[in-house]
Amino acid sequence: MRNEIPLEENLNSGHLACPGCGGSLSMRLALKALGRKTYLVLTACCWSIIDGPFPYSAVKIPLMHTAFETAGSAASGIRAALDILGKKDITVMAWAGDGGTFDIGIQALSGAAERNEDFIYSCYDNEAYMNTGIQRSSGTPWGAWTTTTPESKGEQKKKIMEIMAAHRIPYAATLSPAYPEDFIRKYKKAKSIKGTKFMHILSPCPPGWKTSSEQSMKLSRMAVESGVFPLYEIENGTKYTLNNPTADFKIKPINEYISMQGRFRHLNKEQIKFMQENVTSEWQRLLRKLKYA
Numbered sequence: 001m002r003n004e005i006p007l008e009e010n011l012n013s014g015h016l017a018c019p020g021c022g023g024s025l026s027m028r029l030a031l032k033a034l035g036r037k038t039y040l041v042l043t044a045c046c047w048s049i050i051d052g053p054f055p056y057s058a059v060k061i062p063l064m065h066t067a068f069e070t071a072g073s074a075a076s077g078i079r080a081a082l083d084i085l086g087k088k089d090i091t092v093m094a095w096a097g098d099g100g101t102f103d104i105g106i107q108a109l110s111g112a113a114e115r116n117e118d119f120i121y122s123c124y125d126n127e128a129y130m131n132t133g134i135q136r137s138s139g140t141p142w143g144a145w146t147t148t149t150p151e152s153k154g155e156q157k158k159k160i161m162e163i164m165a166a167h168r169i170p171y172a173a174t175l176s177p178a179y180p181e182d183f184i185r186k187y188k189k190a191k192s193i194k195g196t197k198f199m200h201i202l203s204p205c206p207p208g209w210k211t212s213s214e215q216s217m218k219l220s221r222m223a224v225e226s227g228v229f230p231l232y233e234i235e236n237g238t239k240y241t242l243n244n245p246t247a248d249f250k251i252k253p254i255n256e257y258i259s260m261q262g263r264f265r266h267l268n269k270e271q272i273k274f275m276q277e278n279v280t281s282e283w284q285r286l287l288r289k290l291k292y293a
Contacts, residue, residue, distance in 0.1 A: 005180055006032040010127040015058035016049045020142040020213025022203035022220060023124040024050060025177040027059070028093070030122060030199075033187030036061060037039065038091045041075045043105060046131040046205075047124070071096040072108030078168035083179040091191055098139030099129040102158050113167040116195045120187070123160070123198070126205035132206045141228075142278070143271055145263045146208075152266060161234065164198040167239035172198040174229065177222035182231060182243055189233075202229040210262020219260060227251035228281040232290075238267065240289045251283055 004126040010031035017024035023046055031038065040063035043168045048065055051058045066074040075094040082090050096105055109121060128146050129135040136146040138158040143153055156275050164172045171193050190197035202223055204216040211219060223229040224244060231243040242249070253277050258264045267275075 001065050004224075005029075005184055006035075007031060008035065010034075010036060010060045012058045012060065014052075015050050016052055017046075018205075018207060018213070020204065020206040020211075020216040021046075021050070022177055022201075022216055023047060023097075023126060023206065026122075026124050026132055026175070026183075026201045026203055029177060029183045030093070030095075030187050031059065031061065033184045034091050034093065034120075035262065036189055038093055039063070039078055041066060041071055041072045041078060041092065041094040042095040043074075043094070043100045044094075044131075045100050046126070047095055047097070050098075062281055068100050069103050069104045070108055071100060071121065072110070072117075074108075075101065076112050076122065077115040079117055079119050091197035094119060094121045096123055097130070098123060098125040098127060100138040102123075102139040103137055106163075110163075110167065113164065113169050113196045115197070116169065118194050118196070120190050120197045120199060121156070122201065124201045124203040124206055125160075126203045127157075128205070128208050130205050130208040141275075143264060143267050143275055145210075145266060148182045154159075161198075161200055164200075165234045165237045167196070170195040170196060170236055172234045173200070174231050174233075175199055176220045176224050176229065176231060177201070177203070178217045178224065179245070192264055208263070210265070211260060215260060219257065221248060221258075222257040225252045226254045226257050227279050228254060228257060230283065230286060232286065240286070242286070249287060253278070254279055285293075 011028040038061045042065050071094040075092050079092045128140050135148045140153050141157045143152045158208050175183045204219045206213045233241045
């Protein structure tokens with residue numbers, strides 16, 4: 001049965017996102033799922049610009065802009081304050097990019113997860129530090145061009161979902177704005193669970209990925225279909241559930257997904273073959289965790 005997408009809009013038009021920004025659509029969907037009784041924590045990232053200059057804001061809920069590394073600690077403090085005030089029906093959501101999650105903010109996130117603080121942590125992953133000039137992060141995939149890896153990144157993308165699963169938090173999930181029903185369902189599920197919830201969203205970035213703005217949702221779908229970014233859930237660090245809309249647990253080749261992005265244009269056939277082998281290997285590892293392989 002298909003989930004209905006709520007009609008209520010909690011993100012205003014006129015925000016400052018680039019055309020085709022996966023992060024702006026992801027925020028729109030997340031706020032549709034969570035509703036007005038939500039408190040938002042924004043770290044330094046693209047979204048601290050997208051939201052607009054003070055005293056204006058693109059979102060229709062309370063928010064706090066905070067430092068790059070403090071999403072986990074700031075959300076923990078706000079949750080504690082709301083609990084003291086008896087406002088336990090308000091959902092706290094931290095929102096950060098891959099740089100503020102995989103790298104700069106991982107200490108505060110890990111501490112909050114170890115304490116099992118009751119909030120939702122959303123990482124919109126555009127796979128580089130896009131707001132400051134497309135520098136590589138540990139979320140940048142192998143082979144990608146960035147301004148700090150002009151000859152391509154030589155390290156694999158950090159396995160952030162496995163890191164969060166190791167904390168044994170009650171819920172973690174991967175999401176794609178190209179699958180809005182799945183996206184909404186997962187946020188509603190996260191809202192219903194007490195404790196730390198981690199949402200990992202693939203967020204296409206046309207300037208950083210060197211793509212056309214109208215291709216963002218196609219790329220989002222292709223990332224899922226090819227196994228580059230599979231959709232799944234982890235409960236209590238051990239129970240894996242696959243949500244991929246692929247038949248018979250098969251994935252498509254990555255060639256078209258890679259060829260559409262200028263950040264991979266320099267790669268030769270052997271390098272693309274290496275990327276395919278890595279994606280296939282990771283897909284098989286995921287299936288083994290699902291006990292389907």
